[in-house]
Amino acid sequence: MNTNKIGIIGTGFVGMAAAYSLFQQKLANEIVLVDKNLDRAYGEALDLMHGQPLVGRCEVTSGDFSSLKGAGIIVICAGASQSGPDESRLQLLQRNINVFEMIARELDQYAPEAMLLVASNPVDILTHAMQRLSHRPDNLVIGTGTLLDTSRFRTLLASYYDVSPQSIHAYILGEHGDSEVPVWSSAAIAGLAIRGNTINGREYDQEALTGVVTRVRKAAYEIIANKGYTNWAIGLVIAYIIRMVRNNQRSVLPVTVRLNGEYGISDICLSLPTVIGSEGVESIIAPKLDEEELAGIQHSAGTLKDSMNQLV
Structure with missing residues (x-):
């Protein structure tokens, strides 16, 4: 497992807190940020990588799912947000399952051997969903849990x-x-x-x-x-x-x-x-x-x- 390259899917508050922690603790040589908002991911990568002289060399880039090729660990922080006060928790969960179907398909194509760390909520159900949707063995799909x-x-x-x-x-x-x-x-x-x-x-x-x-x-x-x-x-x-x-x-x-x-x-x-x-x-x-x-x-x-x- 190549843990020198780590991917993060979702550059919201949790995804970027994870990226910052990984960057500051020098836990990767390369961090790749993937988000449906390409401009946001690019800006976050650019902002973070400018801290290298203060922390140590770590290449921070943005890209699409194909950019995750060769990553050893991929953190999943992506998920749908509640569309309005009338949307139920179950409806939101179903939309997140649909998002995970797409993510699983892309990751099985570009990073089939990577360990997946699920941080999106509800983490227990989404971890189970990713294990079911992905072709990789269950030991390589875990959630942040409790x-x-x-x-x-x-x-x-x-x-x-x-x-x-x-x-x-x-x-x-x-x-x-x-x-x-x-x-x-x-x-x-x-x-x-x-x-x-x-x-x-x-x-x-x-x-x-x-x-x-x-x-x-x-x-x-x-x-x-x-x-x-x-x-x-x-x-x-x-x-x-x-x-x-x-x-x-x-x-x-x-x-x-x-x-x-x-x-x-x-x-x-x-x-x-x-x-x-x-x-x-x-x-x-x-x-x-x-x-x-x-x-x-x-x-x-x-x-x-x-x-x-x-x-x-």
Whole structure:
């Protein structure tokens, strides 16, 4: 897999946050921006590449799908926007599926061996759609999943316990959406379970920690209400996943993958801890869950299945 060349489809807020993160972290020698708005993609590429003397050499160009030939990883941030207040979520989803049909066809022609990283929402359903539409193996099609939710979770827990977020070991799993599941049964700091223990002088407070989960679930709504969109953190998430692939780190990340019997769930894409390396998905790790968490994961799967069943 040639991870020196990375493509980004969609040069909106998320696509360009991803491009900026990749550029600044020097994770590619070449970044190709593809967008139906050719002028915008060209302008974004020109603007970004002028920072090379400050960061390091990285060719940033714009083009069409044929320009993605030879790319090892392609990030999909494209998608239709709501056409008006009367358009339902299901109608919008169906239009996005239609967009993905076109993208899959083009990518199978020009970059059939590339790993695809889906960031468009709803990421779980669109990852499943891309796996179905593309001819490449499922291990090369993953979604950003609940890695962003997990990052938010760890950030808020770190603030509560006054420690570094990197010292928090806790996951949000399931759907990247309202049915996501906090896994308290294995959440820990320095090997000490958060549930029921005093850590760094803070006593266990179930009400306060329930509030943390509520803030995680409402985070995107809050950000969108204030600035109109989310982009910076998901851009960093995309860059982080790509770094794990590029360096074959075999890191365990909560990303969107297709389940094959885990927790009794099959043919549904949602987030579980997944080993990510140079070949994309290496394996899925299904942690032991308590009854409430297991029910939550199964509810997540049911929610996603209901949405998929309504598609044409």
